[in-house]
Amino acid sequence: MRQAVLSVIPRSAISRPGLQCFGRYFTADSGSRCAGQASLSNTSDLLSTASREKWVTRKEYTRIRSLEDLHEDDPVFRLTKEMGKYIEWTAASDIDPFFHRKSNRIVLALLHVEIEGVSHYVRGINTEVSLPTGSLCAERAAIVKARTEFPGVMREHMRGIAVVEAPNASPGEVVDHMDLANPLPPCGACREWLEKIQEKSRQFYVLTYTDLDLCEVHERFLFWSVNEETDAPEDLGPWACRMCGEMNVPFSTACRKCTVDRFSFEYNQFPTHHRKLCFAVLETLTFHGPTSLQGLHQLLCKTENSKKQRRLVTRTVKTLESNEREDERTGEVYGRLIWKNERGQYTISETGRRVHMAWIEKRLRKKASRKATQKADHASCSNGNSSTQ
Secondary structure, three states: OEEOOOOOOOHHHHOOOOEEEEOOEEEEOOOOHHHHHHHHHHHHHHHHHHHHOOEEEOOOEEEEEEHHHOOOOOHHHHHHHHHHHHHHHHHOOOOOHHHHOOOOOEEEEEEEEEEOOEEEEEEEEOEOOOOOOOOEOHHHHHHHHHHHHOOOOOHHHEEEEEEEEEOOOOOOOOOOHHHOOOOOOOOHHHHHHHHHHHHHOOOOEEEEEOOOOOOEEEEEEOOOOOOEEEOOOOOOOOEEOOOOOOEEOOOOOEOOOOOOEOOOOOOOOOOOOOHHHHHHHHHHHHHHOOEOHHHHHHHHOOOOOOHHHHHHHHHHHHHHHOOOEEOOOOOOEEOOOEEEOOOOOEEEOHHHHHHHHHHHHHHHHHHHHHHHHHHHHHHHHHHHHHHHO
16 A cells, blocks of 8 residues: 655646646747746646655565464464364354345454463354345454453454355355455455554454465465655656657556557667666566675676676666656656665666566567467468378
C-alpha cells in the first residue's frame, strides 16, 4: 500500500479561456499573453513542489514455510495441527446450507488464545444468510466466541489466527479442492479487527494455507510494516509524451494520441552499443538486486583478471546510468534505466525492468517465429516428398 498526495495541474487551469495545454506547460493565444505567462509561472511552481514531495511505502510480509520444517513446540505448528482437527470435524458434520446461502462457501477460523501460560484454540465459522443485517466472517466469529468463553480475555492474550476455506459438501462427497480460494486473506472488516488486536499483541500473525493438506503454511504479518522515503512509482503520476506533447493519465503505458509505448527501447533511447551487455547488466540487477560495480564485475566477467572485460562492464554501467534525460518541451524525464542508491549500489528502475521484460518478450517471439518457420518448411518438404513418390 502506498500513501501519498499527488501534485497535479488543476483542471481549472486547463479549462481557463485563452490557454492550451501542451505537455506540462501552457501556452497562450495572442489575446491572452499575460494569462499565459502567469500560468507558466504557476505550473513551474507546481513542478518544483512535485520535485520536493516525499513518498511513504508500507510493506507487508508473508513467511512461507513447510509444515514438516516446523518444530512441534512452534505455536504455528500447534495451531496448524488444531486447524487440521477442525477441518476433519467440520467435514464429518452435516452443515445447514441456509447459513451459507449468500456465498455458498464455508470458511473456518481458529484463534490461538494464551491465558496464564495455557493455550486455548477457539473455533469460528462464517455465517452468510443474505439478510440486510449483514454477514459474519469466521475471524470475527472466533473473536466473539473467545470473549464468550473467556469474558476476561484481552487483546494481549491473542497470539494468532488460522483461516482456511473448507469444502461445502455433504459427508463423503468428493470435492475438487482447486475450487477453494486458499490461501485466503482476511476481508476489509476482519482486517480492521485484527489490526486492533495487533496494536496490543505485537507478535500477532495470520495463518493461511495453499490447500487443505496444510503442508505449506503462509504466515502473514499483515501489519508489520516498514515506512521509508522513496521515489514514486514511475507509472503512477500523469505523464507528458515527449513525442507529441500529449498529457496522459496515471498508470498508462501507451500515449493516447501517438500510441507510443513509454517503456519501449525507442522512447527511452536505449543504448545501441554493446546492447547485449546492457541487457546482461539489467538482467543481473533484476535477479540479484542492488549490486556494487565490483559485484557486477564478478558476475559478468568470464575471467576475473580480464581488465578489458572489466573496463567494458564499467563503461556499459556508466552508459546506462547516464541514459536518463529530460525532454526540453514537456519536462518529462525518460530513459532512467539504473540508478545508484545511498550505499553506492546500482539498482534497476521500473523503466529498466520493463525494458528488460520487453527485450525478453521480443526474443521469445523471435524464437517462436523461427520454430514456426522451421515447422512450416519441414511440412512443405514432407508434402513435396510425398507428392514426388
